[in-house]
Amino acid sequence: MSPLPMISIIDDDESVRVATESLVRSLGLAARTFASAEDFLKSSLVEETACVITDVQMPGMSGVELQSVLRARGADTPLIFITAFPEERVRRQADAGGAIGFLAKPFDGSAMIECIDRALTARGAAPRP
């Protein structure tokens, strides 16, 4: 395990992915980015990930589906959802899966940081430096 908690960022839009990664790194955390949920699941980083920040609507597997897959595998990785279409139905699905946060794009930087802090505390990971 790497010394810093690792955040995995999944979004099909590169600009959002890169900006979110920069924000996470500015907090002193490690970050990895993926263009799809499938890419993330295929990677060897699922176990190491302390928190997932994922888009909801993506080509292929959606963020909510990813949550189900992780829960089915027995992983309790905390998830933060970001979406351009904040629909109540989707939010309820995410909440039911134990989502840490559900943020509408463009999201507020401090709201995101708050979510990440909660995720890390819940995971019992070392708080960010």
Add this chain to the structure above:
Amino acid sequence: MDDRGDATGHEDTDIEPGKNWQMAVLATILAAAIFALDTFSPVDMAIAVLYVVVVLLAANYVERRGLLAISGLCVGLTLASFFIIHGDSFDLGSVMRCAVSIAAITVTTLLSLRNQDATDSLKEQAALLDLTHDAIFVRDTEDVIRYWSQGAQELYGWTRAEAVGRNAADLLKTAFPHALATIRRELLQTGRWEGELTHTRKDGSRVTVMSRWSLQRDERGRPAATMETNSDLTERRRAEDALHQTRTQLTHVTRITTLGELTASIAHEINQPLAAVVTNGAACLRWLDRPEPDIGEAKASVERMISNGRRASDVVARLRALARRSEPQHTPLDVNEVVEEMLQLLERELAQHRIALELAFDRHVPAVAGDRVQLQQVLINLSLNAMQAMDAVPPRGRRLGIVTRAEQDEEGRAVVIEVRDRGPGIAPENLPKLFNAFYSTKQDGMGMGLSISRSIIEAHGGRIAAAPNETGGMTFAVRLPVPEDEPT
């Protein structure tokens, strides 16, 4: 004369067997009387000519073979009388009288046969007319019903016996779409007329029919009768109305759905770079706020903000280009023509809302430059609003006024189109909001119509305004500038 009995077996059901039998007896008595008179009276005349009465009487009740037999019998009786009286000594006069009588009987028989043929074929044709479901009747020049088909009986409820001889318009309480004089003129000129009529049935219910009239002329070319073929539109009309309503609702739903889809896709296209801008901004501040500010990371964040900002504005530019593709075509237009075409589209709505039109067109207005379809959209919108506003007033007071006129003021020459209603009007405090998007005085209104109308008119360099009428209701005035180079 037992042949007469055949008549009871005749297919023609119009003749009652009882009456037939009485006629047979009458004709027999008559023939016997003539025979007696001819044979035993001293009168020196061609009494046998009277046999034609027997033939004529029979012609109405027996068919071809029977009639031939009867007339043969009459000729035989004539000859019999002749031989009984003049058996041994016949003079020229008596022979001539006998010959004249026989000739008269023969000619009468032939004419009757021909008449029977003609009647039969007419009856066959009339029976054919009864086969169609359409209501068919024939009116003479006095509008009196002369023929009434089975279909007419079924549609209107009056039997043939009840209808024939009655005045058609009185019986059916016909409501004509145009002045009767106009219809008559067309019928006389072209020999036919076609249109929708409303009739009243025997039970008092109303029925709308598609009516086709054909003028029948006599051999000298004078109008003799009119055949009217009517098919019931009420059912079809009801179905059409339902279809129309469904289509209107569908269009409305489609429009909202399209708007919704468009909004969602635009939102997404613009939201992504905006989200990146905001997140990069937040990250940038974080990099600067660190105990040791990371200028390199902060700079990279700001650079991404700029490029993401550009990306958002590119989306807007693409949207603009898309909108420009359907940019209106400005051509010289006669606003009167535009209004007239628009009114054709509204015919159905006008009838449905039972609204009378009051048109005042200045036929000499100069041409304006504009997009015909867009201007019609505006006028349709204004007219539909006006019609809906008048739903609240009794039908007699529902009048849609459309005025066109030329105007000259300090801004230059212009053409003004006014749409007036006699509805309840709009409260003065609501007038300023009237053209705002999403503002509606209608319960289910989207509040887009007037806002879009204003955009269209302003894109034409014109103005649209609403003002209450002195006599109640509203007037919406569209003012379109006349191009400089347009001749007066």
